[in-house]
Amino acid sequence: MVSPLDRKLLRDIWRMKIQAVAIALVIAVGVLLLVMMDGLVNSLEQTRQAYYERYRLAEVFAPVKRAPDHVLQSIAQIEGVAAVEGRVVGGALIDIEGQAVPVRAQAVSLPDFSSPRLNDIYLAEGRRIDPRRREEILLLQGFADAHDLSPGDTLSATMNGSRRTFRIAGLAQSPEFLYSTAPGELVPDDARFAVIWMSEEALAAAYDVDGAFNQALIALERTAEPRAVIAKVDRILERYGGTGAYDLEDQISNKFITEEIRSLRMSSRSVPPIFMGVAAFLLYIVISRMIEAERMQIGLLKAFGYTSAEIGWHYFKFVVVIAAGGALLGCALGVISGQLMAAGVYQDVYKFPFLLFRVDPAAFVTAISVSIASASAGGLFVLRKVFALSPAVAMRPPAPADYSSSARLVAALRSVLDQPSRMIVRRIARQPMRTFAAVLGIGVGMGLSVGMLGVLGGFDKAVDLTYSVIDRSDASVALIEPLDQKTIFELRRMDGVIAVEPYRAVSVVLRNGVRSHRGGINGLISEPQLSRALSLDMSPIYIRADGITLSRTLANKLDISAGDLLTVEVREGRRPVLTLPVVNVAESLLGSPAYFELSALNEALSEPGRVSGAYLKLDMDKSTQVYEDLKNMPAVAGVSIKEEARASFQKMMDQGAGAMRYVMAVIAGIITFGIVYNTARIAFAERAHDLASLRVIGFTRGETAFVLLGELGVITLFAIPIGLLAGVGLAGAIAAAFSTDLYSISAEVGPVAMGIGTLAVLIASVIAGWMVKRDVDRLELVSALKSRE
Template identity: 45%
Template structure:
């Protein structure tokens, strides 16, 4: 019977504070939603990636080389730690799209008996043995270009043009993330993969009886690095020696970086919301306990123990948290499923089902209930200490005439009556006021940090596509070619300026730190592609030395004046020791710049180039594209406008949508804190507010007294929130920067203003809701209430 009475009271209490309970539950829900969404996405990507890689036997070791006889595969299989190995044929060609720019294509032999780097057929069939003109095409490229089964492609490989018939579409774990050469982000219609029957590929690539790439699966008994070292030594006479592991393969590497970003988000976001919820519950339960001292005394007088009464209020807090956790779990699943669609489009997974394992749900529920329990436990100490006789008396009013509070009261004497009432209430509960300030600052900081990060993306685009790269297109070649071709391209129709480049793949070393990248040779002075300092001024390229991008310098822990080792992984494979002359403010990619003549001299070859950047009169004309298609050594043409559009799509339609999500989250957090603070102040001061109305104050003046307290707390929180937001933005920038891009952080005033407006909007909504509550206030009842 006793518990039945307490449960009835619990229902009445929940209904009475329903608005506050909903606000607190919303804060809990957001924390749990982020936890479930991030954990679910991490599990989803991890499980799908591992299953996809395992099912299609994605190689763990890659060894590119120039040419080796098929008989050498027996020695590869005999290396300790090799589970299975396969030699495949790999090369590059060009698809000549009618009326458009040439598109570079990767040419691969179909997986052999070992099935390494297997393909997933999505339509059509495999080529028939002996039919050298039948191929399987990457399905995302086919969809982007409108290519159907049975269509023929004009393909140029090694200077020979032929027609190939598409008999099947497929995708592979090797090409989940594959930007076109010279571009930073993948665009479906800009890069193709063509799989051919082995004999046909050997004829096209001139590799009859040979292979030029080794794929290996390893056993668990020996480290992969040791297997790679033995493979490098075996293949060095055949142009090898620059192999790499699976985690350095482009698709695998960028998925790993995405997973790292999700894990870091899980670490710092949910605790913020759950800590705020604990604070709000503490304030709410404390107010209820103080308001119900008489009821607590009566319950104790009628035989209820302190534990039973404390359990009643604890149950109130837990029910609010439980409701928030349930709502957050549902929202987390919905948000996670929505984002999986973005991941499927971006990473080209054939399937991606949002994982709903019980772990994230149980963790979100446990942490939210723990936060509620901690928040309520501090407030419930009063319940155990109260005796029935003491509880029946109203609490002693605070003394504002002595000590620190009295000193603050002296400072408020120049203020009018409402002003003194506002500051008195703030100083009466200093810890509660500080908690409100901290919570509002946290909401502002979170939103401001994300807005600054996305403003940094815009800055990255402006610097990369407007200052560093001033070309309109880049022409790439299948193999390094004489620099004289620059003059020929400069005289093609519509070309105003042409500038050569040389890209040399290398393995950078600084002690134990290594990184696979490229040395980029530029003419001096470079006008279309430039290395820039932090002031966006061109950096003169030295006669001997290298200019590193900021991201690469930080990755290798190098500074101007240090020495860097670059092991060339093609041609003669020379080892270069170069001084770091300067650091460039490059935000996309991780280039290392050298003077073109110095680079070609260092690698010991003639003055050869791999691409030419061009500036044109308007967009590249059909005549220009046709002229480039007629050149057999042209591998492809990358139009800068297409690269910009791909980046813009990602920033706006992909990850950029998260700026609106975080804006909504910040509003919920700020509203939950501000509204609860205002509602508690209203409940505690109902007697004062009613007295003011009796004394002749208007509704607007009474509202000013209540709203003024909230406005002062928010005003104090704003500079603190801006400082926290700047610190958090820098923390997020470091966490999410990777080899693909460097997240730029600047003190962006529009971003700060938008974040402040979200907090102010939350405050105004709270004040309007309190005004409605004030209008419904029964002054007679409020004046009869005991303080």
Template identity: 55%
Template sequence: MKGQALAIGAVIAVGVAMQIMMTGLHLSLSETRDAYYERYRLADVFASATRVPNAVASDLAGIDGVSRIEPRITGSARIDPADGGLPIAAMTISLPDGRAPAVNDLLITSGRKPDPNRNTEVVVLEAFAIARGLTVGDPLVATLNGTRMTLRIVGTATSPEFLYVTPPGEFVPDDGRYAVLWMPRAALEAAYDLRGGFNQALLTLSRDAKTEAVLDAMDRVLDPYGGTGAYARSDHMSNRFITEEINGLAMSSAVVPPVFLAVAAFLLYIVISRLVQAEREEIGLLKAFGYRNHEVGLHYLEMALAISLGGALAGCALGVVSGRAMIPLYTTYYKFPFLLFRLDAASFLIGVAGSVTVSSVGVLWVMRRIIALTPSEAMRPPTPPDYSRAGGVGRALAQWLDQPSRMVLRRITRQPARMAGAVIGIAAGMSLSLGMLTIFEGFNTALDRSFGQIDRSDATVSLIYPASDSILLELGRIDGVQQAEPVRQVAVVFRNGRATHRGAITGLKAGSDLYRALDGDGHPLTLPERGIVLSSSLAQVLGLQTGDTITLEIREAARPTVTAPVVAIADSLMGTPAYMRIEALNQLLGQRNRISGAYLQIDPSQEAAVRQRLSDFPMIAGVSLSKDAQQAFARMMDQGAGSVRYVMGFMAFVITFGIIYNTARVAQAERARELASLRVIGFYRSEAAFVLLGELGVVVLIALPLGLALGRWMAHGIAAGFSTEIYQVPVVAAPQSMGIATCVVLGAAVASGWLVKRDMDRADIILALKTRE
């Protein structure tokens, strides 16, 4: 039975490994995040405004529940790379003079903080410096509010505020295309004309503070100064992304391992049932000599525990190794200063206890037979099964088949319940494989839909601040720019009753071709003159449908609060966007002909010249190439957190193979005497093997269509687990995935058949014939 024991143990090991790996990653990320936040005092509340006098900071500090406040200056900037590449968008942050920030402190990883008396000294985000090959002492050419200046890097740093950093308008990190710069406060006061004031306030709250009350109070204080709305840490983009990843790991660790352990319980039940049936006489003898039921049952329980504990111990080791291997993937995208894989003692306990439980459940279910078996009944052969009701299907087909094929057919038709169990088990394993393959295809579809159908531009230009759409004409006149379309991004809080979401509205022109809103069938949506189009993910968050009304709290310009009808639901696989006509959006803002960026289509042969010309526009904050964003997304899926799907795909194959192999071995054990008899009366080895493996082949073929149907249902559940606010994974019924899943099952069947036939060829025929019926 070593082959069966190894197969069942492998399934248990996979389940326990997933439990330990995912629980360990969840614990590592959550504890490191919390410790980092606490040590460097990440703000509980963020609030921005146009210009706030310094004296107002005391009013904010006096709000009930506020324990610490840090007023600061932030602004957008652009960096012109030394190699003459495209402009890079950047964010500037002021540092207080002579002290560490009371809130949102930074960790200096090399060099030092800027000298308050030297306005050109700067500390840059470590990830950007590494990606661009920058070191302490290097110059950095930057444009702040229209003023071009040469800065000198005096240090690199990390900050809990920037664990997950993305370029403007994107959802996937690309360290080399977005920078964060910390500078002396005096330098930014001069650059953004904010002497005697600030434009952002950071607050930490006391333990008994009511966050909603603090947010309302901050809005009342900052509204006269152009406040754009205070928001809690839970709405901060970096924190929201890392929290979603942690929550996803928690859900996976609770859902995935039980699936593997349930399969193991099913396989153990089949194996123990077969053993009890085969060892009826021995059980009867033991009972006749005075052994009690629980003593006999304990023998089978110990065997099952040996298998499950062996698998659990292997899973513990595998979980630790795989968890440590995953840590570098997370540090690539989440900028922790350190991240060590933490072992959770509870996960080991749960994994081992779960293995023992599934073993016990299978044995206890079988023990009913042991208890019901009396010595006199057990010591005589079991009553032959009644095949009189097998039906006429077998007899009708038998006349067209040779003798070995009739044996296969007879076995299937006379034991339909057992065959149905094998079919369901194989179909379940196949459904998990197909579900994971469908997810692979879903990731590819998300990539193609986002960067091939929705965003069809070659480059996205972001402006320092909303400007006249006349700049669009200038961009369109650049040699090599074949098409230029406007876009307006406006920060907004969406409300539907108590459901809220902080996001942005994308304003597009009617009939936009380079960036489009698509319906569920992939067809472009026509943006209405009035109303708003919500993405399916945003509509789900807010609980809205077409025809409903949504409240929009716009956080720019005149900052109006308006209601708008939801005229359509767009299919979006990246983020939670919302769309309006750019003219209608500008009208809500009380502005005309304003844009915040543009989508460009570029002649590939003149891309270098276009890049150079774009660098000459002082209004441009940054330029993002679609191919760079696409490559960043693909890297995250293949090398970052998305690579977990490959681990799960391998484990799905382990389950599929384990089920098929055990089905074949149980059939071999049950028919060992029959197969030996066939050999003695003159059947060739190949013919005897055909009788056994033909049955397996029929069962597998029947399981294939059922597995395809179950796989569709399984894919929906797995897709829901992988989907986050960053991206949504669609369920795509791709023929390629179905073909590969079918090949996986057939390959597992062929491998199992080969292993079983090898054992049949090595079997001692005489010993098999001595076994009593």
């Protein structure tokens, strides 16, 4: 049998259902985010680990120009090496019918008569290649899907300058290409990057590395020290043109997914507590109001012989029911949205053959107990009042609220404010802490939204700056290897090419003391027009010949500033080790480039007049012809069209971040609604009697509502500037936390972010106010005045 007190509890909750729901929703949002993000971290980590293990992803990658197979034995003997495999990799271009620019691809060899010891593939469709049929390949599944290719279809590709036709035997995925972008780009676009797996013998022949390999894959023993192994591998491969081994940390696909997991984990720890705090505050004011209103009933229960603990437990259950309800709802929604995110977003961006969204049961336990605990913290604070209440005191009606503390303030305002406004000021002045907490709660909720919107805005701006201010070219051409300037003259002579700007890209390891960065140096002409570097105040800068210009992210990562000396280990050609001064720091948004004047770079490398590619400005009417001509230049390894790169970035922004904007607005709305509605309900309950009196002496409904809602208006108006300030602060913190050397976002809390945040708060506030105003309108004068409460 349900006890009468429990029935009272249920009816109380039913009576206050909207308030209860508003609070439960705030908790639910917090729990949703916690469960979803925690589940995603868990799923991504576990799936990644399982995927890496099952398909034996190498832990060290050692690229080399050409090393004979027997060198592998020397590598295998290095202490800590568990397994070694040599393979051939190379760039390729795939011709797609009807597309002007060929798609860049990476060709990877598979052993001919065994499965690979390392970096195995997951066969999604079709069958493995038959090594006797040289024309057979496996194709990256995402690319095949994007172009509607299936096993049995043929594909035409250019490798090392010669064009060949292949037959697709099967579609595959690999842990090595979880996140696959075209070279030099940051955002994956299934349609514009491919991986081809083919017979080792065939591929070796195509790239002139018969009996040799150009990449060694190494698995380590559990106890091995990667740095030590890498150093030894580098020493062995040096004379074969090794360009420096690197471990998983620098493997691009793994780097992206690691970053994603890191930022998810960070958000899951920092965002939900805000919601829990707001919910605790709301429960605090709601329960304290309940206890104030029910002090007679509490006294009565005490008079009957109920102990303080029994009564406290009764009110505590109210907290628990709301918190548990919100938490359970949040868990359910968290699982649903986690599944949607896993299937819709993550599986789209990260090519896992399987990605099961699975929440660690401990996360549910944490979410529910954290909700209940933080909600209780709000409730327990009030329960002291229950314990302190003496039954005899409780039976007397409460003394009239003491407004004397606000007398002086209001006296000062007397000449300025009319009577109803003075009532509003009095109330706010009487409970400044409650007002302050409400303002703070709305402000933080709004700040969270504005901050996230600001980060998204920063992202937008980064893309915009990168593709319109920094990169003003129409296309860029990469050459198969650094060539002399003759190619540039050829490009200049092409019909439809307006301007050509050569560049030299060199892969290097930059070192400053113990800090290092594996990346590249861009050699640019001193006053570039098509691909520029920007100063920190966003104006274009000269590329200096007397030293290196580092991007801000890189300078931070290396902890170096202008004037310091930087060690540059060149990873190609003669592999010199240079010491160059840092002369300038440039702004960077996507990636973390380092710049050096082109001829100075070539001189430092003792390779005068070499270029790796060029940026092109085109006459767009003739662009198709230019792309066609480029296709026929054997020296060209690939062409990338800026608009396409920009479009894939924009697509990702619109899909992921675009939806996020609405989510953030809804979140600000929920917090604001929760606070404003509850504050309004309580103000109404406390003052129903006063408000009825106002109506009796002749105030209109509107005037009466003004007295009540004016307080909420003031709270909301105070909250908005705080929300905006908090937004700017949080945006900076979030942006800093999310920035990596892959992209650095500077938060841009612009008018849009501020507008959406403000609007969400105002709308939520108006809805809450309107819901309470209906009650003011329905106020029954006689019964309100008769009742003692």
